[in-house]
Amino acid sequence: MKESRKLSNFFIPTLKEDPKEAEIPSHKLMVRAGMIRKLASGIYEFLPLGWRVVKKVEDIIRREMNNISGQEIVMSALQPKTLWDKSGRWEKYGPELMRLKDRKDREFCLGPTHEEVITHLVGTNLSSYKDLPLTLYQFQMKFRDEIRPRFGVMRAREFYMKDSYSFDKDIKACEKSYKDHVGAYRKIFSNCGLKYKEVEAATGNIGGQSSHEFMVTAETGEDEIVLCESKDCDGGYSSNVEKADYRRSEIKQNIVKAEELKEIHTPDRRTVGEVAKFLNQPPEKFIKTLIYDSDKGPVVALVRGDHELNENHLKTYADAGELTLAGKDTIKDITGAPVGFAGPVRINKEAVHKIFADKAVKYIKNAVSGANQKDYHLKNINYGRDYKIKKDNFKNLRKVIKGDLCPRCGKELAFKRGIEVGHTFLLGTKYSKSMGAQYTGADGVRKDIIMGCYGIGVTRVVAAAIEQSHDKDGIIWPDSIAPFDINIIQLSDQLSDKTDNICKELFSELSKDYEVLWDDRAESPGVKFKDAQLIGIPVQVVVGRNYLKEGQLEVQFRKSGKKVFIKPKELKETMENEKENEKNN
RNA sequence: CGGGAAGUGGCGCAGCUUGGCUAGCGCACCUGCUUUGGGAGCAGGGGGUCGCGGGUUCGAAUCCCGCCUUCCCGACCA
Known part of the structure; x- marks a missing residue:
């Protein structure tokens, strides 16, 4: 049986009006749909509807991480300063690190990321090349005291992240781990129903030699990226503007006489x-x-x-x-x-x-x-x-500007905005060296472990999905991360044994294969329709006058808006057909 | 941290300029009746130290001073 629910008993405080602090669609809609509530600046609670979506994304990620032989663990969010002293980041990370002291005045931080902890963990518990390669990952709340939290969970001070770390015996093996992760990330983001771009990126606070970002393209994205959209471009080029290289179009010799200084x-x-x-x-x-x-x-x-x-x-x-x-x-x-x-x-x-x-x-x-x-x-x-x-x-010292050309093929670069949902880093020995994580090779020589680290902002993926898929009425969930598959809308004017019975029957029958939300509240039809559009479950099944008159269900699809009248037993087939249609579009 | 805006029942707002009666409206909530296909109607009801502290005044949501919080624009980042 799937995790189905009755709406009368589901904590989902929806709002008619936009919260005044929200600017972008995903923030407004997440609050209005009863997915999240703000506790303080950049700190949010996830309510049942919101957390279900987070869990969907989490499951998609977990499957792909396991496919590349990742092993799930959970590390401590509370981390001792001593570890951060070793990497030098206690000083370097700056005020973004949430610091605190225990009763004995020992210093700690709330983990913004886990390179120190995992390098310590692996360094003290792994000793032979026979134990490599190794990939560990976790899902956890991360803490970053952002200068300016913004846009709801898009840039929060506490956020849910998948972070994974690879350990290899040499750079070649590490490059394979890196590639595996990139492959997994591609599957994850497309399985989440997102349109995204992979771009070259700067390494920032984490450091390391090479890094790529996964950007969900959206007008409201905080990052700016450049892409070469030319088909002839060998391999294509895409980069965060922070990092972007270019060929110039603007340099011309000015034939002007040099005047006196x-x-x-x-x-x-x-x-x-x-x-x-x-x-x-x-x-x-x-x-x-x-x-x-x-x-x-x-x-x-x-x-x-x-x-x-x-x-x-x-x-x-x-x-x-x-x-x-x-x-x-x-x-x-x-x-x-x-x-x-x-x-x-x-x-x-x-x-x-x-x-x-x-x-x-x-x-x-x-x-x-x-x-x-x-x-x-x-x-x-x-x-x-x-x-x-x-x-x-x-x-090339300046930032890339409009009109600059692709460094590979020379065609003009396009500028787009993106939401960074994933970031991969080839770290090398940056942490293993400073934290002393080594292994003994087949030749008996001790060597630094080669590391990579890889992050996905799980809660940000949820916001990005909404940013990419919504309309004036509300959210339009991709099937794979929708909080429920089917929304049964029992119209309250028809509350009677007859609609009650068919809803009960549908609810238990459909719940064998689908997650169902049954709106059994004593609300007027308008309220139910509006809420259904707002929370954006892919399939709406209306049980009302058509059922009483003709024995027909009214099925409406959130994405296409298409409406069909069918007998209850035709429901599954109708849903499959719609899925096919959507795929082909 | 610089620049801008705002804090009034759970949510969205009015009142403040020009101090004065019981702090008001919409939504939400509770009770009853009537309704019921795209955010129903009527009647009744509950809920507010007007962000906090100080000052001016016979009297402060309203004027003055200080502080706090929140949001937006820039540097950080999943």
Whole structure:
């Protein structure tokens, strides 16, 4: 028997009006359909209807994780600081880590992710190459003190996540584990009925060498991605804009005479915008000079005034661990001036580890930039004459912009928005090294275990599914993750032994193969129809006047809106037919 | 953290400018009657320290000061 329910006895507080704090459809609908309630900013309770959907997604994930030989475990959400000290992330993770102390003043955090715990677990309990490969996974609430929680469960401070970790003896074996996961993720997201894109991604807080994100495409997505949609593109290209590479379309040699370098007084004008306005010059004539601190020393990046620096690219070229915008002191050392007057001319190269420039900078004629002197800028700066940078240090440093071309095939890139529902990381030895997780090889030599980690935001998948599939009346669930398969709507004006009996019969008969929600409430038809549309169960079976008159059920499909009148015994066949039709569309 | 908005029964709001009677409306809830195919009608009823603290005043939801919370726009991320 399946998990069927009567609505009269189901805790599902639906609302007629949108909650005022909700902006995007999935948030509004999840609250209105009685799936979730907010307890505090970014902290939500899942009610029976909402949790059923989460469980559906969970089951789909579990099946695929088991298919790639993953083994399910549960680790502790509460994690001791000592472990995080080893990886160095107690410091590095910053204020996003939820920290707390126990009665003896020992420090803990609520796990935002589990690399430390699992590396410790495996490192202390696995010793031979014979035990590899190994993949472990879990479902668990994760805690991240987000700067700005947003959009309901889309960006929550407590959220339900599937995280898995692979352990391998060498990089080749790890690449196989990584591929297996990517394959599993593809199945998971398509089984959830989602349209998604795989993109190259930056590794962020987790670190590691290579990483991909699974993006559900939706207007309301918080991420921006670029794709090459050209059919001729070899293998295609898709990337998060954070990471995206490109070929340029904008670089042209300007045939303009180089004019004489001039110093200009620009009191209290620091930003490109301010100086541009003051001098009445377009931002694309400016050279923006950004100074970063890194573990190797200060790094300087030059980009054109109207462009934005891509820190991920700079990080890669500078071969630096972390980059943070430099403070006053570093800037003073390098420019001899306060913040806001940095420029490439007469910069103190002694104090700098490396200088990089975006390729576009080279071609700005008679450029404007800081004079490295308080309240002064320079104009008519020209590359070669006024400043020099090694040829190899001209790179793609700016963020990808509209009009840029595919780095593989040269066709124009398309921009889309996406919701990140999954992320895969090839970690290498980042954690096994710092946490001391090693194995003994066949040759008797101790080696670091090669790791990968892989996450799916389960609760976010639910929100993303709604974002992708809803209408003005409510949610339209994909069959695979719908909270119920069939919604029996017994119209209250027809409450009688006759409709009661057929509903009872349908309920118990259908429950052998389907999850059924029977609306047996003493509500008016309007209320029942509206609620049914709102909660979006794929098949609605209306038992009302047509049954009393003709012995017919009225079956309505949420997705197609199609309505048919049939005898009760034809129901299963009708549902199968509709499923076929939907597949073909 | 910067910029913007808002806190009044469970939900959505009005009242505040110009202080004054018992704090009001819609939805939801309870009781009764009537209704019943796309969020029914009538009658009756319950539920509010007006975010918190302080101040001004004979009198504060309303004016002043401080704090807290929530939401939206930017940096983080599943």
